[in-house]
Amino acid sequence: MYVAVKGGERAIDNAHRLLAEDRRGDPSVPDISVAQIREQMKLAVGRVMTEGSVYDPDLAALALKQARGDMIEAIFLVRAYRTTLARFGNSLPVKTGAMKIDRRISAAFKDVPGGQILGPTFDYTHRLIDFKLAADGELPEEAISSEEAAPHALHVLDLLAGEGLVEMPEASINDEAPGDITRTPVEYPMDRQTRLQSLARGDEGFLLALGYSTQRGYAKNHPFAGEIRVGRVAVEFQPEELGFPIQIGEMEMTECNMINQFKGSKTAPPQFTRGYGVALGHGERKAMAMALVDRSLRAGELGEERTAPAQDEEFVLSHCDNVQATGFVEHLKLPHYVDFQSELNLVRKMRKQVDGCMTSAAKEAAE
Amino acid sequence: MRNENSNREAALQQAALSDDQRARQDWISVLSTSPTARLIELFDAVSDTPEFAFLRKPESGLIMTQGRIGGTGGAFNMGEMTVTRCSVQLTDGTIGHAYQAGRDKKKARCSAILDAMLQQPERHAEIMGTVIEPLKAEKAALDAARSKKIAATKVEFFTLVRGEN
Numbered sequence A: 001m002y003v004a005v006k007g008g009e010r011a012i013d014n015a016h017r018l019l020a021e022d023r024r025g026d027p028s029v030p031d032i033s034v035a036q037i038r039e040q041m042k043l044a045v046g047r048v049m050t051e052g053s054v055y056d057p058d059l060a061a062l063a064l065k066q067a068r069g070d071m072i073e074a075i076f077l078v079r080a081y082r083t084t085l086a087r088f089g090n091s092l093p094v095k096t097g098a099m100k101i102d103r104r105i106s107a108a109f110k111d112v113p114g115g116q117i118l119g120p121t122f123d124y125t126h127r128l129i130d131f132k133l134a135a136d137g138e139l140p141e142e143a144i145s146s147e148e149a150a151p152h153a154l155h156v157l158d159l160l161a162g163e164g165l166v167e168m169p170e171a172s173i174n175d176e177a178p179g180d181i182t183r184t185p186v187e188y189p190m191d192r193q194t195r196l197q198s199l200a201r202g203d204e205g206f207l208l209a210l211g212y213s214t215q216r217g218y219a220k221n222h223p224f225a226g227e228i229r230v231g232r233v234a235v236e237f238q239p240e241e242l243g244f245p246i247q248i249g250e251m252e253m254t255e256c257n258m259i260n261q262f263k264g265s266k267t268a269p270p271q272f273t274r275g276y277g278v279a280l281g282h283g284e285r286k287a288m289a290m291a292l293v294d295r296s297l298r299a300g301e302l303g304e305e306r307t308a309p310a311q312d313e314e315f316v317l318s319h320c321d322n323v324q325a326t327g328f329v330e331h332l333k334l335p336h337y338v339d340f341q342s343e344l345n346l347v348r349k350m351r352k353q354v355d356g357c358m359t360s361a362a363k364e365a366a367e
Numbered sequence B: 001m002r003n004e005n006s007n008r009e010a011a012l013q014q015a016a017l018s019d020d021q022r023a024r025q026d027w028i029s030v031l032s033t034s035p036t037a038r039l040i041e042l043f044d045a046v047s048d049t050p051e052f053a054f055l056r057k058p059e060s061g062l063i064m065t066q067g068r069i070g071g072t073g074g075a076f077n078m079g080e081m082t083v084t085r086c087s088v089q090l091t092d093g094t095i096g097h098a099y100q101a102g103r104d105k106k107k108a109r110c111s112a113i114l115d116a117m118l119q120q121p122e123r124h125a126e127i128m129g130t131v132i133e134p135l136k137a138e139k140a141a142l143d144a145a146r147s148k149k150i151a152a153t154k155v156e157f158f159t160l161v162r163g164e165n
Helices: A009-024 A033-040 A042-052 A057-066 A071-082 A156-163 A192-198 A204-215 A282-294 A313-319 A324-331 A339-366 B002-018 B019-033 B036-044 B105-117 B121-151
Strands: A087-093 A100-105 A223-237 A246-260 A273-280 B051-068 B075-090 B096-100
Touching: A033 A042, A033 A057, A033 A339, A033 B051, A042 A057, A042 A071, A042 A204, A042 A273, A057 A071, A071 A087, A071 A324, A071 B051, A087 A223, A087 B075, A100 B002, A100 B121, A156 A223, A156 A246, A192 A273, A192 A282, A192 B075, A204 A282, A204 A324, A223 A282, A223 B051, A246 A282, A246 B019, A246 B051, A246 B075, A273 A282, B019 B096, B019 B105, B019 B121, B051 B105, B075 B105, B096 B105, B105 B121
Parallel strands: A087 B051, A246 B096
Antiparallel strands: A100 A223, A223 A246, A246 A273, B051 B075, B075 B096
């Protein structure tokens, strides 16, 4: 049993004051603005939005500033903030096929209609530290095409679905009200829709490691990046008072469709199956890892033997939330004095009994 | 929640919308996606902004955004988005609404007033000309400039066959 402690208010206040001072750092260095974080630490902001599960770049940037750059602390702040707000309703499902494309690549199909569009990517860079960034903030000369990119590009995999060699995404069992882990207690087994919500807010590092494990042979499913796309989608909502849907804004997001070999089962012919991943903002690693894990968690549905951690739904989903995980791990820092005292007494008692036995055994041996 | 079901029907209703509703959808989307500072600048330049009463004062909340499995399959909940809404009524009874991504209350208030003014036959053309069309053109120019930079990163990969000369 956990027994609370009292007191220490002054020390706690002072510790928080010191935290604020340390957060600011050397006062001779200019303070960083929320707008600077939002614009220049964009991928960090994206991760906080994805795992905080709230799209709001300014809010995520502020959380990062408050958390001194600690991702999970910032995610925690965003999750706490969302509980203070009422929910007005659900959006219409966003149309990623109509995305304003910033990046769209396929590692499986070379000649995709609309083309391979690299966009702003770290891929093909040499990963050498660029000391010029420390010296000045000058921008390289911009490269501009005389033509605009196609305003949107069709999903690569849908172009191939006609042949039946790649599965089409399933319809939902409950399209009108997909399961919502923020509203209903989690139950296993979980349908794929609800699983995707859970994975979408799951920890990038955890899903990355699990996705990696599937590539290394634990739940081997031989993936190809069928398509990765990044860009802006329109978010539409239908207010009751209007009676027709309206666009409430634009949201930047990342989507990954993995394709995997599937040798077929009793009910399904050999074909490629799919795993799906998303991230709010630009978050390719997260979307890819999520797609790998989404696919490995479909083992049961596809009649595959479940042998690896990445195929264990309850294990994966009940440990992928980093706010829950950090809460339980980090609570160990809080005073457990009474808890520990009782265990200390117990161990002393046990030791006494063991010592007693040993002494009498030694006596017998001597006799 | 009623919205969950009504949203699904929305797609079906889209075809049945009147021209007035489509026009309203269009200006609402322009207001929602415009930068706050610019929208407020244009709003402040409008002369004779009408008297209004709040039906709903600006308030921030959340909307759960949904995606589809594989991009086209069944719906699932992706994550929430902050949204600010506001409703106003002008003295002639016209009602204006705003639902906008983000937490900007002033933007929501200005947008709701503009939405109402745009429904008034005597102010419609003026507001379209001074607010909506400039915002739409500026957004289109920004999108086009971005699109040209993105297009410059389009690649053609060649496959090299091993053992070929």
